[in-house]
Amino acid sequence: MKQSPKNIAQSVRTIGRRGFLIGATQVAFAGVLAARMRYMQVDQADKFRLLAEENRIRVRLIAPTRGLIFDRNGVPLAINEQNYRIVVVREDAGDVDELLARLSRIVPMTMEDAERARRELFKQPAHKPVTILDRLSWEDFSKVSVNSPSLPGVTPDIGLSRFYPAGEDLAHVVGYVGPVSDYDLSRINDPDPVLQIPRFQIGKTGVEAKTEDSLRGLAGNKFEEQNAYGRIIRELRRTPGTKGADLQLTIDxxxxxxxxxxxxxxxxxxxxxxxxxxxxxxxxxxxxxxxxxxxxxxxxxxxxxLTEHDHRPLAxxxxxxxxxxxxxxxxxxxxxxxxxxxxxxxxxxxxxxxxxxxxxxxxxxxxxxxxxxxxxxxxxxxxxxxxxxxxxxxxxxxxxxxxxxxxxxxxxxxxxxxxxxxxxxxxxxxxxxxxxxxxxxxxxxxxxxxxxxxxxxxxxxxxxxxxxxxxxxxxxxxxxxxxxxxxxxxxxxxxxxxxxxxxxxxxxxxxxxxxxxxxxxxxxxxxxxxxxxxxxxxxxxxxxxxxxxxxxxxxxxxxxxxxxxxxxxxxxxxxxxxxxxxxxxxxxxxxxxxxxxxxxxxxxxxxxxxxxxxxxxxxxxxxxxxxxxxxxxxxxxxxxxxxxxxxx
The missing domain is CATH 3.40.710.10 (DD-peptidase/beta-lactamase superfamily)
Structure with missing residues (x-):
């Protein structure tokens, strides 16, 4: 049926209005989308970049070098010496019990050592390196290094450990260090994150304990790239820690x-x-x-x-x-x-x-x-x-x-x-x-x-x-x-x-x-x-x-x-x-x-x-x-x- 010119004009006006509304709606949506994209890509760029990098980059603490202790004449009383140790990554090791058995045939390892190593390995994530033996002799360290191709997941490593040249002479004064325990952490209101490093040592008694904050130093860090499974691909950069303060005692x-x-x-x-x-x-x-x-x-x-001695050597x-x-x-x-x-x-x-x-x-x-x-x-x-x-x-x-x-x-x-x-x-x-x-x-x-x-x-x-x-x-x-x-x-x-x-x-x-x-x-x-x-x-x-x-x-x-x-x-x-x-x-x-x-x-x-x-x-x-x-x-x-x- 043929429409009158009046109806045609009315339809054109209706279609125009509808097209304008649809167009305006599309423009508004595009504007909001553009604004949101700008907000996310420009205003919040640092935040989302950090979130993305947290999935890709892992930050690990590097233990600081502990400060040294000397007597009044410069004689060292507490020093850091090289510590030859064995580090194992459980996910690369395969059968842990078989690996520990192999290690025990290469270096001296008691049943107590093996059991402690096994507990520590299963306590940590499978991809995390765990120290299972330390303070090895150079000969034992060399044996492990030579046999490392047949020891999957095992890495010979060198770190630092505390040593007291004066031995028993200053045991009650200088004291000694030991691994951080749950009891140590419970006594500290705001624990330093470095205390969470496995086998990290702090002062337990004497000057070592009472001047811990000065001797400990500040931790460094290293940035490692990891894949979606959490495995380390490469080290991107590292910032060394700050060495602890050196102490000179009045002792001769x-x-x-x-x-x-x-x-x-x-x-x-x-x-x-x-x-x-x-x-x-x-x-x-x-x-x-x-x-x-x-x-x-x-x-x-x-x-x-020591504890059963009637002369009380620990006192x-x-x-x-x-x-x-x-x-x-x-x-x-x-x-x-x-x-x-x-x-x-x-x-x-x-x-x-x-x-x-x-x-x-x-x-x-x-x-x-x-x-x-x-x-x-x-x-x-x-x-x-x-x-x-x-x-x-x-x-x-x-x-x-x-x-x-x-x-x-x-x-x-x-x-x-x-x-x-x-x-x-x-x-x-x-x-x-x-x-x-x-x-x-x-x-x-x-x-x-x-x-x-x-x-x-x-x-x-x-x-x-x-x-x-x-x-x-x-x-x-x-x-x-x-x-x-x-x-x-x-x-x-x-x-x-x-x-x-x-x-x-x-x-x-x-x-x-x-x-x-x-x-x-x-x-x-x-x-x-x-x-x-x-x-x-x-x-x-x-x-x-x-x-x-x-x-x-x-x-x-x-x-x-x-x-x-x-x-x-x-x-x-x-x-x-x-x-x-x-x-x-x-x-x-x-x-x-x-x-x-x-x-x-x-x-x-x-x-x-x-x-x-x-x-x-x-x-x-x-x-x-x-x-x-x-x-x-x-x-x-x-x-x-x-x-x-x-x-x-």
Whole structure:
């Protein structure tokens, strides 16, 4: 049917409108698509490029080189040595058990090693390289390299591992490293990603642990291209890590070796401190252990031998061990009394061998008593009754305050594991800790370093250093970090009356240099190097009234674990003090017989910088001293510059 011109015009207008709408819709869609494409390809280009590269490129951390540790003379104490190791990729290895069997026929591999390797291989993704053996000898490493064509998935590799050249001499100070454990990670709030590297090692004890952040360094990284299955195709680039800081300790390795060997197999400890800067020149704990065994993975038998040893070789006795200081504490009591003005140096106390107080009898070590005793004589002959009498007048709170002033009952800030605080008790402490009132008998016991008083060998060395100098000497162990000097420990003046300090020093001088002094046999006769000291013997058992009436057993007649601890503290030279030493011999008996001779040898080694000459000993003791010193298995310690410091 023929349409009218009007209808035709209307249809044209309708079709035009529809075409315009369709065209506009198409243009708008194309515009939105173009805008979206621009947004994705231009504005978000970096984001999508990164997402694409994450599927193609894997970033792996490179373990940083651990910082080195040296002694004060540049002798290396902790170094990194080449570590020959075997790396396996499980997906390339085929039958893992067959591969491990083949390896065991080429290199020494115990069943324990094989089982551990198998666990580690199946713990990680199949394409990830896993270290299954390390610290191989060059011969074993070469054998694996030669046989690698018949060992699918095996790659001989070379890395770095920690080694301690000083061995057992500094095990308790430097400490050791070990693989990161789940327990280590649980103690860190924001773990460094580098800690996730398999078999990555961190400090476990000692300086290695306490300065971990400085020694560890910063990890590097490498970019590897991988295919869709996660297999590595090639390495694109790498950024090396930043080496950890090098540490220089205040320790003199030659002196440390001498101290360690001089303590021998005793259950003992010694601390040597420089009085000018507070530098710890030696910190020895005996017996010791080889830290390298822990780095390599100590065997069950070796670890059991250490933990079951009655002399506790794993214990860091100089700074973790706390003991009743015995008569070495008497200088604290005397100084407190002098400062409070309750005694004068010439005032005497009569010692009949005991003192009655509170219905109890407190005995002096000398059964027959010392007679009339003044301050100097009380230190020289270590009269207990003198201090019982003085302590009642000065009171425990003033004694406790003086103890803390001299470094006992405080925790010294050192990068060492669990530095003990010790205990300088007072009335408030007993009420809070024991829920009981302080008794006069507690004061009398504390006055001679027994009862609740506890001190570490480190604290006794600090106490002696402060008495010798009148300054608040603080122990310093780290001398420099990457060449930057640590603050001095020389300290400011203590504010004690110089006359009172002189009275105490005079008594300590008499201990070693007067014939009636308790350490006269351990004197130094070299002119200008005379030593001042104080003996101490701390009881580890109560002496019953029946035993005292029948005659107290001698220490040598008792089982080892029931004998008294032997202590000795000293400084030298008397006229110009340079070094202080403390020695504690667990269950050694008397301080004058067990600890003082050791302390004298250590003091002489520190003053001379070498094995002491026989001329420093009394003539009648020189043959014995020569035999003793020659028998010490000293190591030849060679600094980076200068002459040898110890005898081979």
């Amino acid at each position: 390795e030659g002196l440390q070796n001498f101290v360690q060997k001089r303590l021998g197999e005793e259950s003992a400890s010694a601390v040597v401190i420089d009085l000018a800067e507070g530098d710890l020149l030696g910190i020895a704990s005996a017996p010791s252990f080889d830290p390298n065994k822990f780095v390599r993975g100590i065997s069950v038998a070796d670890y059991r031998a 860091s006795k100089p700074f973790q061990g706390i003991y009743p200081p015995g008569s070495t504490f008497k200088m604290v009591t005397a100084l407190a009394a002098l400062e409070e003005g309750v005694i004068t140096p010439d005032e005497t106390v009569y010692c009949p061998g005991h003192l009655e107080s509170g219905g109890r009898r407190f005995h002096c070590w000398k059964r027959g008593g010392h007679g009339h005793v003044d301050l100097k004589t009380s230190i020289e002959q270590s009269c207990d009754v003198y201090y019982y009498d003085v302590a009642q007048r000065v009171g425990i709170d003033k004694i406790s305050e003086m103890a803390r002033r001299l470094g006992i009952g405080v925790s010294h800030d050192l990068p060492l594991s669990a530095v003990a605080r010790g205990l300088a008790p007072n009335k408030a402490w007993k009420l809070e800790a024991r829920g009981a009132d302080w008794l006069i008998g507690d004061t009398l016991n504390a006055s001679i370093g027994q009862g609740f008083v506890l001190a570490s060998p480190l604290q006794l060395a600090v106490m002696t250093a402060r008495i010798a100098t009148g300054r608040a000497v603080s122990p310093r162990l780290v001398r420099t970090i990457d060449g930057v000097e640590a603050p001095s420990g020389g300290g400011e003046r203590l504010g004690l009356d110089p006359r009172h300090l002189a009275y105490i020093r005079d008594g300590m001088n008499a201990v070693s240099n007067n014939r009636r002094g308790t350490a006269f046999r351990s004197r130094i006769v070299a002119e200008g190097l005379e030593m001042a000291g104080k003996t101490g013997t701390s009881q580890v058992r109560n002496i019953t009234a029946a035993e005292r009436a029948a005659g107290v057993f001698r220490n040598e007649d008792l089982p080892w674990e029931r004998r008294d601890h032997a202590l000795f503290v000293c400084y030298a030279p008397v006229e110009n003090p340079r070094v202080a030493v403390s020695v504690v011999v667990e269950h050694g008996g008397g301080g004058s017989t067990a600890a003082a001779p050791i302390a004298r040898d250590i003091m002489l080694r520190a003053l001379y910088g070498d094995v002491p000459p026989l001329e420093a000993y009394p003539p009648e003791q020189r043959r014995a001293a020569d035999e003793r010193l020659n028998a010490l298995p000293l190591r030849d310690s060679r600094p980076t510059s200068g002459p040898t410091r110890t005898r081979a």
